[in-house]
Amino acid sequence: MPSAIEVRGLSKRFGAVRAVDDLSFEVAQGRVTGFLGPNGSGKTTTLRMLLGLVSITEGVATIGGKRYVDLEHPIRHVGAALEATSFHPTRRAEDHLKSVALAGGVPLSRVDETLEVVGLTDVARRRVGKFSLGMRQRLQLATALLGDPEILILDEPANGLDPQGIQWLRSFIRNQATLGHAVLVSSHLLAEVEETVDDVVIISQGRLVLQTTLADLASQTGSGTGMRIRTPELTRLAEVLNAVPVGWRQTGPDTMVIDGASPEWFGHFAAQHQIILYELIQEKGSLEDVFLQLTTGFDAPHPVGPTPGGAA
Amino acid sequence: MIAVLRSEWLKLRTTTIPWLLSAIALVITGLLILLYFVNKGSNGGPHDHSTFGPPTPDIPHTTQQLRNLLGTSVGIYVFALLLGVLIITVEFRHKTVTTSFLTTPHRTRFVGGKILIAVITGAVLGVIVLAGTLLIGGITLSAKGGSFSSLVHQLGAVAPGLILVYALMAVLGVGVGSLLTNQVAAIIVCLGWFLILENIIGGIWNGTVKWLPSGAAAAASNVSSGRNDIGLFNWWQGSVLILVYGLVFAALGSILLARRDIT
Numbered sequence: 238m239p240s241a242i243e244v245r246g247l248s249k250r251f252g253a254v255r256a257v258d259d260l261s262f263e264v265a266q267g268r269v270t271g272f273l274g275p276n277g278s279g280k281t282t283t284l285r286m287l288l289g290l291v292s293i294t295e296g297v298a299t300i301g302g303k304r305y306v307d308l309e310h311p312i313r314h315v316g317a318a319l320e321a322t323s324f325h326p327t328r329r330a331e332d333h334l335k336s337v338a339l340a341g342g343v344p345l346s347r348v349d350e351t352l353e354v355v356g357l358t359d360v361a362r363r364r365v366g367k368f369s370l371g372m373r374q375r376l377q378l379a380t381a382l383l384g385d386p387e388i389l390i391l392d393e394p395a396n397g398l399d400p401q402g403i404q405w406l407r408s409f410i411r412n413q414a415t416l417g418h419a420v421l422v423s424s425h426l427l428a429e430v431e432e433t434v435d436d437v438v439i440i441s442q443g444r445l446v447l448q449t450t451l452a453d454l455a456s457q458t459g460s461g462t463g464m465r466i467r468t469p470e471l472t473r474l475a476e477v478l479n480a481v482p483v484g485w486r487q488t489g490p491d492t493m494v495i496d497g498a499s500p501e502w503f504g505h506f507a508a509q510h511q512i513i514l515y516e517l518i519q520e521k522g523s524l525e526d527v528f529l530q531l532t533t534g535f536d537a538p539h540p541v542g543p544t545p546g547g548a549a
Numbered sequence: 550m551i552a553v554l555r556s557e558w559l560k561l562r563t564t565t566i567p568w569l570l571s572a573i574a575l576v577i578t579g580l581l582i583l584l585y586f587v588n589k590g591s592n593g594g595p596h597d598h599s600t601f602g603p604p605t606p607d608i609p610h611t612t613q614q615l616r617n618l619l620g621t622s623v624g625i626y627v628f629a630l631l632l633g634v635l636i637i638t639v640e641f642r643h644k645t646v647t648t649s650f651l652t653t654p655h656r657t658r659f660v661g662g663k664i665l666i667a668v669i670t671g672a673v674l675g676v677i678v679l680a681g682t683l684l685i686g687g688i689t690l691s692a693k694g695g696s697f698s699s700l701v702h703q704l705g706a707v708a709p710g711l712i713l714v715y716a717l718m719a720v721l722g723v724g725v726g727s728l729l730t731n732q733v734a735a736i737i738v739c740l741g742w743f744l745i746l747e748n749i750i751g752g753i754w755n756g757t758v759k760w761l762p763s764g765a766a767a768a769a770s771n772v773s774s775g776r777n778d779i780g781l782f783n784w785w786q787g788s789v790l791i792l793v794y795g796l797v798f799a800a801l802g803s804i805l806l807a808r809r810d811i812t
Contacts, residue, residue, distance in 0.1 A: 281812075282812075285810075285811065285812065288651060288654075289650070289654045290647065290650055290651070290810070290811040290812075291810040291811065291812060292808060292810055305654055306654040306655060308654075311651065311652070311654055312651065312652055317651055319647060319651075322644060322645075322647040322648055323643050323644035323645060323647075324643070324645060325560070325563065325564055325639070325643045325645055326643070327563060327564055327565060328560070328563040328564070329563065332559055332563045333563075335556075335559055336556045336557075336559040336560045336563075337556075337648060337652055339552045339553070339555045339556035339559065340552065340553055340556035340557075340649070340652045340653055340662070341652040341653075342552070380648060
């Protein structure tokens with residue numbers, strides 16, 4: 238089975254800026270893929286290249302093996318809800334969807350159906366200018382769903398949604414996967430999509446950091462995360478630690494956090510140097526920590542804390 | 550093609566553009582007709598007569614005069630031009646172009662859809678101003694003692710040309726708008742051209758008049774009284790000229806749009 242979405246060697250230059258740099262990843266059918274990275278890391282540009290809105294400097298981006306522009310009636314195959322898309326304020330929600338359906342070769346019966354799916358039936362005749370941000374997001378999703386596509390591309394869909402809306406969005410996305418659809422959902426917060434995604438594609442500064450399954454990413458939590466140490470011999474510990482390739486930072490008058498080492502190793506190390514310990518607590522990192530470490534430029538899978546040995 | 554047209558019309562009619570433009574065009578047409586009669590009146594006699602009571606109006610009665618009256622709105626072809634400009638630039642102003650390009654990724658096809666709706670709504674705008682002219686002009690003419698039926702008789706000579714001019718000017722507007730997608734800038738350019746530049750250029754080089762949109766519009770619609778003096782094209786040459794302008798702009802605009810990043 239071919240990938241739903243394939244991106245190979247994709248680059249985009251805006252003048253001197255490389256917004257996306259030699260990016261490659263795949264989105265499998267029937268799975269939800271989180272497209273993650275900090276703001277400004279090139280997520281939106283990548284999605285817009287994939288959808289033919291932004292020209293590609295180098296590389297290829299295909300959907301079901303074809304470029305977006307080569308798809309006949311693309312909205313029947315790919316539904317996209319992008320940020321910064323807007324509606325005409327005097328147009329009614331229903332009319333917006335009708336105009337898209339007519340141009341996209343989609344039966345008009347889908348208009349009422351999608352309005353119902355996103356829960357906007359009651360405001361179908363209201364002008365979009367009067368819509369809240371959350372309602373616009375829902376209308377955006379309705380637009381994406383209109384052609385009953387097998388692939389959904391959602392750019393930061395949770396923005397502007399209230400907690401109930403986010404809950405609704407999660408079950409909506411999971412439901413899409415149950416239907417066998419591929420979903421690519423971007424976010425700058427892993428926590429936002431943590432409960433929803435099967436796979437993750439993590440990018441930073443326009444480059445791929447990691448493509449893996451969420452389960453695999455989860456197994457990395459704790460592996461390189463901190464140990465909290467309390468000791469009366471902080472200065473001496475710091476001295477001996479500086480001789481080994483382990484990151485540490487002082488967090489209090491008698492406490493420090495050590496990164497990139499196991500408690501077993503450190504227990505022996507402390508005994509060897511005859512350092513008295515009052516506390517040794519391994520901090521179980523969250524997925525978000527892993528994500529933050531991955532996207533701030535440190536090498537996976539052995540992230541170390543910032544400024545090793547440098548903290549005073 | 551019918552579906553594209555229905556989609557474009559749905560998009561257009563759910564904005565204020567067609568309604569506001571028609572209304573303004575009608576009001577200005579009415580004002581121009583009234584002005585026409587006032588001018589005819591004051592030109593009829595010596596200067597001081599016009600200040601004392603109603604002067605004897607020189608009521609339009611010759612074929613050309615009646616045609617000029619009916620074709621009053623040819624002179625404000627700018628509304629058809631603006632219609633075309635707004636049809637396309639509104640998508641950029643309200644960022645609905647993202648959805649449109651997702652639905653129709655071929656940008657030339659997108660511009661084609663706009664041209665299609667512009668031709669039809671431009672023609673309808675022509676019909677509307679013509680109907681307004683017939684009503685306001687007819688009433689005023691009758692009130693001044695002229696013949697309403699002789700005005701109606703000239704409809705066959707003026708209507709096809711005027712409607713054609715409006716349809717083609719709307720296409721030109723789409724062309725300009727596809728090239729200059731910033732709505733405010735496009736409107737300013739069109740108004741600046743229509744109100745100032747065209748008059749200056751035509752005024753300095755008389756020979757260029759027939760090549761200018763207003764000259765081509767006058768030629769296409771059989772109206773201008775002075776057409777022989779300034780050597781306008783005949784009606785079909787004038788029509789083709791406007792169409793060529795429109796298509797050249799639309800082609801350039803399509804090429805530019807195809808390279809444009811929608812962010």
